[in-house]
Amino acid sequence: MATAEALDHVVRLVRDTFPRLQAAADRLHRHIGVTPAMRAVLEELLDGGPQTVPAIARSRSVSRQHIQSLADALAEAGLVHARPNPAHRRSPLLALSSRGRAVVAALRGAESPVLAELAAGFSADDIAATARTLSGLCAALDARRAAARRS
Amino acid sequence: MATAEALDHVVRLVRDTFPRLQAAADRLHRHIGVTPAMRAVLEELLDGGPQTVPAIARSRSVSRQHIQSLADALAEAGLVHARPNPAHRRSPLLALSSRGRAVVAALRGAESPVLAELAAGFSADDIAATARTLSGLCAALDARRAAARRS
DNA sequence: CCTGGTTTGACATATCCATTGTCAATTTGC
DNA sequence: GCAAATTGACAATGGATATGTCAAACCAGG
Known part of the structure; x- marks a missing residue:
């Protein structure tokens, strides 16, 4: 069993690591025109299939309003589209468009050599x-x- | 040597973990009246001794302007005070006040039982x-x- | 059915973290 | 000494995220 001190150390490291990861990913995202939060939504749709806004929010434990605004931006950029939801008239299913799929693939493709290089350590x-x-x-x-x- | 895929998984976990840690810490900080970023500055001063604003910014790899604004808020709250810097007339050393020390102690004290509970897993x-x-x-x-x- | 509680979208507002840019004063290295 | 880097002060901006409210739609129990 681990000590509280050791876990505290890990917690601080997570806090240190996170902004560095964000910074490293940022240029890439900016270049492609999505923010990291938008990318997370795209990946959720890729991994989990078409979903409603509230479903994505629940799966990430964030407010549905926040996901809604990301989804609106993604729709405007043509990376996702709303398709009718047989189970709910007001709440459409969001699905990746082909451009959305291409964006995720581009992001992953650009990152993978960096990850491979880092992984060597x-x-x-x-x-x-x-x-x-x-x-x-x-x-x-x-x-x-x-x-x-x-x- | 690790694979890029495994490291990617870890990267995503860091991104998932971070906001959860923030949320868990947030109530506590709000209650005491400091933000997590302010707390990080306080801890830096506790661990590293009195430092100038740019030194703190460098140690955390963030912009000095950002640290400056946190430092201003901390000074206004009476948690740090500026003491003359023998090595630089314009750039004072920030030091924890006794109230600042008490705040860090209170935060750590409130967290430690939670950490211990989590660490058991x-x-x-x-x-x-x-x-x-x-x-x-x-x-x-x-x-x-x-x-x-x-x- | 219909009524009441829950989910949802739309919109508004607020907070915090962090960046970039600029200017003038200062410090420092050659 | 003088040029280059550092610093404080101020301003603007952006992104992630939370709340709160309202009206429409959905669902479940009588």
């Missing part, structure tokens, strides 16, 4: 342990948050 | 591997950024 075991830790941490934080919300 | 080895990975990742990203800036 790490052992597969450490990376696997990191993934375990972070996904566990996400789950634990979600559970706490749900508990807090109920009370 | 992880093995010490995984946490150590995670810390290694993230600090390596930060260093690699800093190096890339420095290289990009020079060119």
